[in-house]
Amino acid sequence: MKKLYLMIIGLTLISVINAQTLDEIVKKYSAATKLDKVMSLKTIKITGSMTMMGAEMPLTMWMKNPNKLRTVSSFQGQEMIQTFDGVKGYMVNPMTGSTVPKEMNSEEVKEMLRANMFQNTLANYLKNGQLTLVGNENIDNKPAIRLKATIEGGNIIDFFIDKSSYLLVKIASKISQGGMVIDMETFPSDYKEVSGLIVPMKTTTKAQGMQLVMNFTKVEVDTPMDDSLFGINMN
Numbered sequence: 454m455k456k457l458y459l460m461i462i463g464l465t466l467i468s469v470i471n472a473q474t475l476d477e478i479v480k481k482y483s484a485a486t487k488l489d490k491v492m493s494l495k496t497i498k499i500t501g502s503m504t505m506m507g508a509e510m511p512l513t514m515w516m517k518n519p520n521k522l523r524t525v526s527s528f529q530g531q532e533m534i535q536t537f538d539g540v541k542g543y544m545v546n547p548m549t550g551s552t553v554p555k556e557m558n559s560e561e562v563k564e565m566l567r568a569n570m571f572q573n574t575l576a577n578y579l580k581n582g583q584l585t586l587v588g589n590e591n592i593d594n595k596p597a598i599r600l601k602a603t604i605e606g607g608n609i610i611d612f613f614i615d616k617s618s619y620l621l622v623k624i625a626s627k628i629s630q631g632g633m634v635i636d637m638e639t640f641p642s643d644y645k646e647v648s649g650l651i652v653p654m655k656t657t658t659k660a661q662g663m664q665l666v667m668n669f670t671k672v673e674v675d676t677p678m679d680d681s682l683f684g685i686n687m688n
Contacts, residue, residue, distance in 0.1 A: 475579065475584060475585070475586045476579065478586070478598055478600070478619075479575050479576055479579050479584070481619045482575055482614055482620075482621070483575070485618060485619035485620055485651065486619075486621075487649060487651050488576070490649045491650060492518070494518060494571075494674050494675055495517065496516060496517050496518065496674065496677070497514075497570055497571070497650075497672065497673070497674055498513070498514070498515050498516070498671075498673040498676045498678075499512075499513070499514040499516075499669050499671070499673075500512070500669070500671040500672075500673075501667060501668050501669040501670050502667070503526060503666065503667050503668075504665070504666045504668075505663065505665045505666075508528065508529075510527055510528045511527045512524065512525070512667065513525050513526075514568065515678055515682060517680075517682075518571045519571050519572075520566065520569060520571065521537060521538060521539050521683040522535075522536070522537045522565065522566060522568065522569050522683070523536040523537070523683050524536075524565070524568070528547075528548075531547035532547070533545065533547060534554075535557070535565050536682075536684070536685075537557075537562060537565060537566065537683060538680070538683040538684050538685075539683070541556060541557075541562075541685075542562040542565060543555065543557060543685050554685055560606075570650075574602070575600070575602075575612060578602040578604070583603050584600055584601070584602050585601050586599075587599040587600060587611070592613050592615070592622050592623050593622070595616075595617075595622075596615075596616045596617075597613040597614055597615050597622055597623070598616060599611055599613055600613075600614065608626070608627060609626065609627045610624060610625070611623075611625040611626070613625070618644075620644055620651070620653075621641050621653075622640065622642075623640055623641075624637075624638070624639040624641075625638050626639075635661060636660065636661075637658060637660040638658070638659045638660075639657070639659075640656065641656050642657070643655040647672040648673070648674040649674070650672065650674070652669060652672055653669075655667070655668050
């Protein structure tokens with residue numbers, strides 16, 4: 454449950470195809486989502502909620518450029534906290550019966566950091582030679598470009614980019630955890646421009662018969678954040 458939660462969070466916050474190169478597609482995607490604006494920011498704070506199995510959980514995320522991240526979600530009066538200070542990650546997970554901070558392993562940290570908006574994943578995958586152009590596919594009866602990223606451990610993530618808007622409309626991933634392959638589908642939607650950013654205000658993720666919906670209600674940029682916020686002090 455904990456690992457699936459991490460993958461889902463991590464995985465919450467992306468013409469004719471033969472006439473375009475992979476580099477051109479990623480550049481158009483970056484322009485459509487205004488990622489240049491994102492990378493010029495110092496911090497991003499997101500307030501919202503998650504709904505899973507009929508339960509709604511308040512959610513707050515703090516991100517500090519380039520890779521510091523903290524998320525806090527509340528469930529039945531208890532807080533699940535994940536934080537990464539740029540070197541190490543820690544978690545408090547009351548769902549396991551513990552309120553003591555536990556150091557996260559490398560896989561848990563990687564899954565958590567996939568939610569970091571300062572990590573331009575498509576550009577990074579392209580730079581690292583992990584991204585390939587697959588072809589065309591319709592998503593909700595609209596043409597999309599399908600890209601495939603082969604990441605650490607041989608895990609595969611497919612990105613579907615709408616041909617008209619160049620916004621990300623679907624992510625399909627196969628993640629291996631504990632000898633089990635988990636299939637997940639994520640659908641970003643309700644894109645809005647907030648403080649110069651193009652943000653999917655709603656994201657629906659489906660995995661193993663479960664569905665998680667994330668709704669953002671507020672996005673703040675360049676809010677002062679002390680580095681101590683991302684440390685082992687979980688208060």
